[in-house]
Amino acid sequence: MGTIHSVVTSFPENYVSQDEISNEIGSIWPDKRKHVDQFHQSSQVKGRHLAIPLADYKNLGDIGDRSSKWLEVAVELQTNNINNLLKKAGLLPSDISLITTTTVTGLAIPTLEARLMNKIAFKPNTKRLPIFGLGCLGGVAGINRVNDYLKGHPTEAALLLATELCSLTFQFQDKSVANLVGTSLFADGSAAVLILGDEHPLAKKGQFKILSGESFFYPNTERIMGWDIVSSGFQIVLSGDVPKIVAENVKPNITEFLSGNKITLSDVGFMVSHPGGPKVLDKISEISDRSSEEFRHSWTSLKDKGNMSSVSVLHVLEKTIEDNRAPNELGLMLAMGPAFCSEMCLIKKV
The missing domain is CATH 3.40.47.10 (Thiolase/Chalcone synthase)
Structure with a gap:
């Protein structure tokens, strides 16, 4: 680890x-x-x-x-x-x-x-x-x-x-x-x-021990999010179905991932989530049964910086480090992206 x-x-x-x-x-x-x-x-x-x-x-x-x-x-x-x-x-x-x-x-x-x-x-x-x-x-x-x-x-x-x-x-x-x-x-x-x-x-002297990580791929969803490569660069592909996919797929994925680590969401002390957008953040809050306040760093990152793709969740992680979480407290990192798919990481405060 x-x-x-x-x-x-x-x-x-x-x-x-x-x-x-x-x-x-x-x-x-x-x-x-x-x-x-x-x-x-x-x-x-x-x-x-x-x-x-x-x-x-x-x-x-x-x-x-x-x-x-x-x-x-x-x-x-x-x-x-x-x-x-x-x-x-x-x-x-x-x-x-x-x-x-x-x-x-x-x-x-x-x-x-x-x-x-x-x-x-x-x-x-x-x-x-x-x-x-x-x-x-x-x-x-x-x-x-x-x-x-x-x-x-x-x-x-x-x-x-x-x-x-x-x-x-x-x-x-x-x-x-x-x-x-x-x-x-x-x-x-x-x-x-x-x-x-x-x-x-x-x-x-580090901040978080990486306990486990997992990837989840959703077949035949390549038009949900991504780019078409054209002569002028990258042309966006973005579907309004992302919140629906979060509800239908990410929630059971979280349960499966945590169960594989012999814990449940109630054992997770904090969340480090990619902001996505307001609808996505609201849906993640809903499926994890957490208040918006528990995603405050994600909301602040979105409002102050916008969606910076892969950078955003790391910006949220940087702000989470500043919280000085309690030793041994568990956290769940979560992000979704093109394919469509999601990635999770279980961390523990050193």
Whole structure:
């Protein structure tokens, strides 16, 4: 079992209010202005960080131009994250054995962690594990995959880097309801997590022990959420059935997952949930029989930062660490994403 030692996040310097974004999109699509305002208000998002200045989005080019911008911003954000994370832990880059990256919003070959190895003094035999396409569940899935590795390498330290610049996927020609909803929710940010093996010297100074993780796949649901890859980049696929899927599938999945660990929801002291959107958060609260207050970090993240895909749940985890939970208290991490599928992780306060 691995241990989550610490989490840091960073965001592009451009922070724009929801009203400013609504006005900009309304000026691009004047015939959709009523719907733009409606979706932007119902999202409950107050403001978002953007990879580039708001006025520059009208000049976004094809998928090559967008990918170049993604890589430039991603390298800057994650360089800051890594330096801050290692400084906090008192580690050197050479102390890291594995770098795992997750994203669903940018393409780069060589991948992001390779670019970072040319800027930061990681050892040449550092292992790299780029993960693309998991979307919103990438934060929890990334923790689970790193934990799987550390089970076999208990003396080592690993990094999970999540980078999502959702705004760079904006499609000017797509006036679908899915894209209108996407412009009201999705935002930009990055997160880095330091995860240690059981026998690492700093493991006892970590925050949460990773007890168990599980993946759940729902057949024939690929049009629920994802992207169509077009010449101008990523065109959003988003169904209104997500809350229904949460009710019908995620609730029994939670029961199954916890039962496999010989506990029930009543044994779980806190939740670390990807925000998704208001309807999704309300449904997760309902199926877990928890008050909205118990998801306050998810709600605050959504309102202050928007939906940052895989980054959001790690931002919520960062805020949960600040709560100073009681020793041995159990927590459940949860996120859903393209396929459609969900990912869960059971953690325990060290």
